[in-house]
Amino acid sequence: MREISTQAIIDAVKEASISANYELGEDVVRAFEEGIEKEESPVGKDILNQLIENSLIARNQRIPMCQDTGLGVIFVEIGQEVSIVGGDFRSALEEGIRQGYKDGFLRKSVCHPFTRKNTGDNTPIIIHFDIVPGDKLKIWVVPKGGGSENMSQLFMLPPSAGWPGIRQRVVQTVAQAGPNPCPPTIIGVGIGGNFEQSAILAKKALLRPLGSPNPDPELGKMEEELLTEINNTGIGPQGLGGRITSLAVHIRMMPCHIASLPVAVNINCHASRHLELVL
Amino acid sequence: MNQVINLKTPLTDKDVEPLRAGDRVTITGIVYTARDAAHRRLIDLVEAGKELPFKVEGQVIYYVGPSPAPPGRVIGAAGPTTSYRMDPYAPRLMELGLKGMIGKGKRSDEVKEAIKKYRAVYMAAIGGAGALMSRAIKSARIIAYEDLGPEAIRELEVENLPAIVVNDTVGNDLYIEGTEKYKKK
Structure with missing residues (x-):
């Protein structure tokens, strides 16, 4: 067994939560630059330029790119x-977030569903555990904004709906969301599994760096088809009209029940924050 | 792109009526922050016939829950939050004289009607550009509901806060018109 201390986990998660919020990934900045080339709307071009400027201010002045x-x-x-030593694993992950949000001056955005009372330290957090072969520990820290999460949807389609049904639902979700999730967005699509697994697949699809190909070329073609159709809606940057509504569509797929065709659409805003740690 | 229109708060009918969807504006003066929980409390006060923590007449509300101010700064990141969640409350505030709202995203038909009826304006700031927007904020002071943390009502002094007019007093909607213009069949 290889031992990893909870302290190492706390420190790594803390740093990652701060960096993820201050430093927009190079892949997203590159996608903005490519978007400026393709954007037909002058207002849209201007917005993409301002998003690049925003990312530079956040990185250089050490403040979050988005509140x-x-x-x-x-x-x-x-x-x-x-083997995790020195305490319990789940608490260590949560403590890392707690410390990061306090020391990094990040906003505490978690509250009681009914009273709306803020918990004050951005916990509890959402953790998805998976056990794999080997002696490494991989952690993805993925702070997720509320505006784009609110526009996400899940569909339990009849199998007869097939690809046309999936395509229609994905595009409809993005079209209905319009300006609300802060376009240009990144669209995670989870196909198959079951009710909850499709949503997890959709969220995991968002972890793939922009510009990297889908490991499955068939799914890669579907992603292109969806992106073209989404960018034909005319929603554009910030929903003010234009070509670049989404920067990318990422699909993850797995087999499902013979009676089902689950499809989840998880929308991410352009402030796509995800950091991968290997301990 | 059109010329930028400079707005100074508080606003009057005269400031608001010439504005048209698509106009680029900058806002200077005092604006108040309020989002979900603060709106609920404001409307509870209105319904109980009590006084509000600030005089709404002529004012502009910015839908934002800023991140905490690091040492040496007046505020953290401070971009707009999605506005539709304030739709159930906004018409009542416009009836009381609210003149402007800054946020992002679509408004309900009720809000658009109230904007026409009470002569107000809805403006969008760039969502997700919280670091950029914070540069326009010169001072910030909590005036109510400190217990709400990021959702407390703050009085912000802003200088040339950039925004774009989405809904105007004649019923235009930039989100609908802009999307229609670039739609490909």
């Missing part, structure tokens, strides 16, 4: 030969 610094979402892949 919605998100709900703490963490994906974990723990090798079965890893």
